[in-house]
Amino acid sequence: MRAIILSVGDELVLGQTVDTNSAWLSQQLAAVGCAVAGHLTVGDDQRAIEQAIEESVGRCDVLLVSGGIGPTDDDLTRQALAAVLREPLELNEKWLHRLEAFFRKVGRPTMSPLNRVQAMIPRGAAMIENTAGTAAGIDASYRSGDQKTVCRIYVMPGVPKEMKLMFQRDALPHVQHAGGGAVILSRILHTFGLGESLVAEKLGDLMDRRRNPIVGTTVSGGIVSVRINAKFQTMEEARRQLADAELMCRSVLGDLVFGQDDDTLPLVVAQQIDASGDQPLITTAESCTGGLLAKMLTDVPGSSAYFDRGFVTYSNEAKTGMLGVPAELIRQHGAVSEPVALAMAEGARAGGDNMIGIAISGIAGPGGGTPSKPVGTVCIALSSRDGTIGRTFIFPGDREMIRDRSAKMALTMLRFHLLGKEMSF
Ligand code: AMP
Ligand code: MG
Numbered sequence: 001m002r003a004i005i006l007s008v009g010d011e012l013v014l015g016q017t018v019d020t021n022s023a024w025l026s027q028q029l030a031a032v033g034c035a036v037a038g039h040l041t042v043g044d045d046q047r048a049i050e051q052a053i054e055e056s057v058g059r060c061d062v063l064l065v066s067g068g069i070g071p072t073d074d075d076l077t078r079q080a081l082a083a084v085l086r087e088p089l090e091l092n093e094k095w096l097h098r099l100e101a102f103f104r105k106v107g108r109p110t111m112s113p114l115n116r117v118q119a120m121i122p123r124g125a126a127m128i129e130n131t132a133g134t135a136a137g138i139d140a141s142y143r144s145g146d147q148k149t150v151c152r153i154y155v156m157p158g159v160p161k162e163m164k165l166m167f168q169r170d171a172l173p174h175v176q177h178a179g180g181g182a183v184i185l186s187r188i189l190h191t192f193g194l195g196e197s198l199v200a201e202k203l204g205d206l207m208d209r210r211r212n213p214i215v216g217t218t219v220s221g222g223i224v225s226v227r228i229n230a231k232f233q234t235m236e237e238a239r240r241q242l243a244d245a246e247l248m249c250r251s252v253l254g255d256l257v258f259g260q261d262d263d264t265l266p267l268v269v270a271q272q273i274d275a276s277g278d279q280p281l282i283t284t285a286e287s288c289t290g291g292l293l294a295k296m297l298t299d300v301p302g303s304s305a306y307f308d309r310g311f312v313t314y315s316n317e318a319k320t321g322m323l324g325v326p327a328e329l330i331r332q333h334g335a336v337s338e339p340v341a342l343a344m345a346e347g348a349r350a351g352g353d354n355m356i357g358i359a360i361s362g363i364a365g366p367g368g369g370t371p372s373k374p375v376g377t378v379c380i381a382l383s384s385r386d387g388t389i390g391r392t393f394i395f396p397g398d399r400e401m402i403r404d405r406s407a408k409m410a411l412t413m414l415r416f417h418l419l420g421k422e423m424s425f
Contacts, residue, residue, distance in 0.1 A: 001175060003029050004060040006040045006052050008067035008077050009158055013043045021066045021163055028167065030184035032176045033233075034062070044068060049080035057084070057142040057151040062175060064167070067158030069135040071114040077155055078138065082122040085140060092127045095119035095136040102134060128154070128170050133162040139170065182231045185238040187246050189226040190263060191256045192412050193425045199224045202252050206245070213245040222405045223265075226253070255424060258415060265411040270300045272418040278354060280384070282414070284310040285323055285348035285359040287335065288378065293360060293407040308355065311348055323347025336361050338379045338390040345383035345390075356417065357383040358410050364399045378406045382413050389413075391423075 005025050011017040022039045029036050037060050042048040049068065056063045068077030082089045096119040103111040118135045121127050128137030138155040154171040156163045191199055196219045200207055203226065206215045213230035226249055230242035250257055259268045273280060284294045294310030297303055311322050316335055319325040325343040333339045341359045349357030362378030369375035374394065381390035391413070395405040416423045 001034045001062065001181065002037045002060045003034050003062045003064060003175070004037050004040065004056040006042070006049075006056060006063060006065045007158075008042055008044065008049055008065065010043045010074065012041050012067070021158065021160055024160070024164065025064055025066075025167065027186070028172065029175065030186075032172070033181035033183040034175050035181050044074040044076055046076040046080045046083070049077055050083050053080060053084045053142075053153070057153070058144075058149050060151060062171070063142075063151055063153045064171060065153065065155045066163045069118065069137070069155060069157055071112070071118050071134070075117075078117070078120060078122070081125075081138065081140060081153065081155060085122050085124070085142060087122040087124055089120040090123050091116070092119045092121050092136065095127050099134060128156070128166055130157060130162055130166060132165050133157055133159060135162070137166045137170070182233055183235050183238045184229055184231045185235075185242045186230070187228045187242055188261050189228070189246070189249055189253065189257045190259050191224045191226065191253060192222060192258060192265060192408055193256060193423070194224065196224045199226065199253070199256070202256075203249065204252070206248055206252070213241055215245065215249060222401075222408055226257075255416070255419060255421060258412070264299075265408055265415070266296045266300050266303075269297070269411055269415055269418065270303060270306070272415065273306045276418060279306065280418075281308040281352065281355045282306055283308045283348040283350075283352075283355055283357045284410075285319075285344040285357060286310065286312050287314055287319070287344075287360060288362040288364040289360050289403050289407050289410075290314070292403055293358065293410050296407050296411060308352075309348075313344065319344060319347075334373070336363055336373055336377055336379060338381065338392055341379035341381035342383070342388050342390045345381035346388055349383045353385055355384070356414065357381075358414055359383075360406050360410055362395075362402065362406055364402045364406075366399060376402050378402065378409070380406065380410050380413055382410075382417055384417065 005022045007019045007022050012019050026036050040052045042052045068075045099115055099119055100111055121138045125138050125140035128139050130136055135157045140153045142151045142153055156166045196217050200217055213228050216227050218225050228245050230238045232238040286293055291312045297307050313319045313322050316330050320327050323344050324347045329339055329343055341361045344359035345357040349355045359381045363369055363375050365375030376395045379392050395402045
């Protein structure tokens, strides 16, 4: 079975919204062995949508369309589909009643006439329920005059949440039933701390391009991700092989792997704290990152359970005044030094028995570097009841990168502390 994915929306062709629907749909199709012949994107232009549908129906067995079924004048997918099918749009009474009931429920007894169009579908097509929004989806079949070409067409809303629900409930069973091709299952393992080439070196033969599952690496924001794709004829075989390959990758990478798939460093740290018996409280003391570490930690919902406070101590006076770092220590070693970072972490923790203080002091640039402390020099310290440890790193890149890597490295030091292990790199 072959599919084409068509996304509709001016915001997509203008690059204002990233087309996440196509990526997600492709992943879903790969997982059930449906080959994707291509992705198409067109703006809110009826002729362009018609052309895209006409071109696609002869090249695939199923066409998945998302977007352009809202209530406004620029939503033209249903009109385009009706034109290609040469059928008139008809009002679907069932969906009209659903819409009216919905608007009554939200306290708007008179529904805008604009919304009526959301209950219109081409004659002969079936309406697909939308449990999360007001636009009904459309399930249609295109047949060429000689009946040689038959293509199933699913039209779904552009809103990712609504599209996903509709696809999984209505389109996926059809695609699965038709089946045929190989199944591709994937797993992504995330690492932070070593460069891509060093991660690849550790993986060695596992990255041989002739292998199946195939293992590859990508890097984004300093996070090196290992992608494992298993392509097999059956779901069971793909699952088993993927699990085996994952195990082999994990065994060579060890604790370098902080998470998988949608995991992020702050989320993983949150899970570690949650799982630990004594629920430590985290405090931060930041200089060059200006609060970025505290921001990352508090990106996680529920972080108030373990995040106590964050200090942004940019000046030497703030380091002394708020964290009790001795002025003499700063004079002697400079603000960017391990002794000062250690004192900042201890000051932030303020002796709290169950507290962990993390401090960052560095030179984010572009100015301020010296031969002995070049731009990118960052000292990170972590203080707990087990003692205080510090490390000095030299991060490459511009100001934004150095700040980002500093905060991620601080999270990584925290992760290893919570693991009860020494950082292995
Ligand atoms: P529409 O159904 O065309 O009115 O789209 C509603 C909203 O869904 C748009 O404003 C976009 O924010 C979002 N959207 C539409 N298409 C996509 C897509 N392919 N990927 C991600 N978001 C989308
Ligand atoms: Mg739109």
